[in-house]
Amino acid sequence: MPLTVQRSGVIESARYRQVLGQYPTGVVVVTALDAAGTAVGMVVGSFTSVSLDPPLVAFLPDKNSSSWRSLRESGDRFCVNVLAAAQEDVCRAVATRKTDKFHDIGWQPSPQGNPIIDGAVAWIDCVTEQIHDAGDHDIVIGRVLDLDLGDGEPLLFYRGGYGSFMPHSLAAGDADLLDQLRRIDLARPHMEGLADLFGTEVTAITLVRDELVLAASAGRTELAASPTRVGQRLPFAAPLGSCYAAYGDAALRERWLSTISEQLTPEQLERLREVPDTVRGRGYAIALGHSELSDLERISTLLHERAPDVSPETLREAMARVTDGYNPADPIPADVELRSLSAPVFAPDGTVAFTLTVWGPAEPVAPEEVTRYANALLATATNATRAIA
Ligand SMILES: Cc1cc2nc3c(=O)[nH]c(=O)nc-3n(C[C@H](O)[C@H](O)[C@H](O)COP(=O)(O)O)c2cc1C
Structure with a gap:
């Protein structure tokens, strides 16, 4: 034009x-x-x-x-x-x-x-x-x-926000992402408050077409696999992005499972079918186990950097290996390695605008501590929903 x-x-x-x-x-x-x-x-x-x-x-x-x-x-x-x-x-x-x-x-x-x-x-x-x-x-x-x-x-620094260089990360067609970035910026003070409270990193992840894009981050955790997670992209497929599946319609839930179903055993598929309701019941998604999940993060980073021996298939296989760490049924075991908790922030139309993820500490945590993280995260997500309304 x-x-x-x-x-x-x-x-x-x-x-x-x-x-x-x-x-x-x-x-x-x-x-x-x-x-x-x-x-x-x-x-x-x-x-x-x-x-x-x-x-x-x-x-x-x-x-x-x-x-x-x-x-x-x-x-x-x-x-x-x-x-x-x-x-x-x-x-x-x-x-x-x-x-x-x-x-x-x-x-x-x-x-x-x-x-x-x-x-x-x-x-x-x-x-x-x-x-x-x-x-x-x-x-x-x-x-x-x-x-x-x-x-x-x-x-x-661009349009009042911070980021890092990622070839083609804002490629044509990512107009949705720019809209999301504007919304996330309104929630930034709440993200920072939560990051300060636990001395950790809080990230905002948004769904752009078939990818989960890590669009913003506040604070820091020494557990991150790369110096900044901003710009990381992962396929929208189980077990990742379960908050979107939890609050999405049947078609979205199906898409979430079908992308990865070939890599899953029938038992894994069966369990993952329950996950959206579990997440919706809790109000948040939970991921356990640092080494397994940092391995997944490492593989996704390698794929993004176009490392020769890493393909989308390698990544889906890695995702299938770690499904057990995501959203186990109640009760959540005691003294777990809390990798992260994620909760949805809703757009005015009631759809999930983006999710907020708080990253857990290195050492295992008691159940009361998981509850403390979950309550603070849910309060932050509620405040962020109000901020973007
Ligand atoms: C990303 C970023 C870029 C900036 N670039 C400039 C700049 O090029 N020139 C400038 O005068 N101030 C720039 N500023 C503002 C100054 O750093 C500083 O915050 C401002 O001058 C505040 O006034 P003070 O120096 O009186 O505290 C920038 C701030 C940010 C956050």
């Missing part, structure tokens, strides 16, 4: 943000030490390489930013830290705190003495070469003095 071109002398700020927000960026933290030796820093999306010879980079700070003032007053040296996909919390902390931004963020001094944030995927030490005036922003040109790589994938 051709773009409609409107010409008008006035550019509304909301329109400006909306249109320019179509352009994704990475996220860096520009750091320095102030005169007292305290780390100062600013989250910046407007970072770019400028010139190779001489080596120059640039970023564009808001003239009114107090963080920029602190950086500027600290001297002419600064370090650009490219944040990793798992460092959304670092980004939020540095962007929102006014003072003592680094009190719980680990860092090492760069050759120029500026903070290099632990876990950054790259750092670039600079000396300010020029500062240009540009409307309500400055354009800071830095000459690169030193630079190096860390590990991992970078954090990305």
Whole structure:
């Protein structure tokens, strides 16, 4: 469809943000030490390489930013830290705190003495070469003095949300996913509250056509198989995504089972037929056993990365191997390894908009602890349902 071109002398700020927000960026933290030796820093999306010879980079700070003032007053040296996909919390902390931004963020001094944030995927030490005036922003040109790589994938920022790079993860046709991402963002404070309560990770998983897409995450668990789960995709097939089957119609339940039925024994199939009602009765889905289920997560990640010896068939076989860990009938055994609990968040039309998953601790938990997780999860899902209404 051709773009409609409107010409008008006035550019509304909301329109400006909306249109320019179509352009994704990475996220860096520009750091320095102030005169007292305290780390100062600013989250910046407007970072770019400028010139190779001489080596120059640039970023564009808001003239009114107090963080920029602190950086500027600290001297002419600064370090650009490219944040990793798992460092959304670092980004939020540095962007929102006014003072003592680094009190719980680990860092090492760069050759120029500026903070290099632990876990950054790259750092670039600079000396300010020029500062240009540009409307309500400055354009800071830095000459690169030193630079190096860390590990991992970078954090990305797009339309007000965070993510990580995944080839074709927002391919044409994923318009549904974009709608879901907007809804999930409304539920984000509730996800963060739950993640804080248990010191773990809370993820939002949505069904896009025939795939379960891990669309957002809050907090962290050391049990994750990869640094960020965001972007992971798994087939919508038993035993995964049981909340969707639980609240879906007969056709959806059938689709949930038929995709994997060839890999299942008749006994497994029989048991899985009961699962949607079990989940609906409890109000949540439960998954037990860390090593088995992290193996499944590992295989799905390999498939996504197009590892040569992993096929969709390998993944379905792995799913069939772990069905017993999902949604066992009552009573749930004592001292289990609680992998995760998932509950539905409903759209205004009563369908499941997305599911929230809270990830359990490494050590086995008593039944009362499972109940505590379940109650907190259900309360969070109810609040999220209200938030998106
Ligand atoms: C992802 C992200 C990218 C940002 N990019 C810029 C930027 O390019 N330039 C800028 O001036 N502020 C940027 N900000 C905002 C600043 O980091 C900072 O939060 C803002 O200036 C707050 O004002 P303060 O420095 O007075 O606390 C960005 C914030 C986020 C979360």
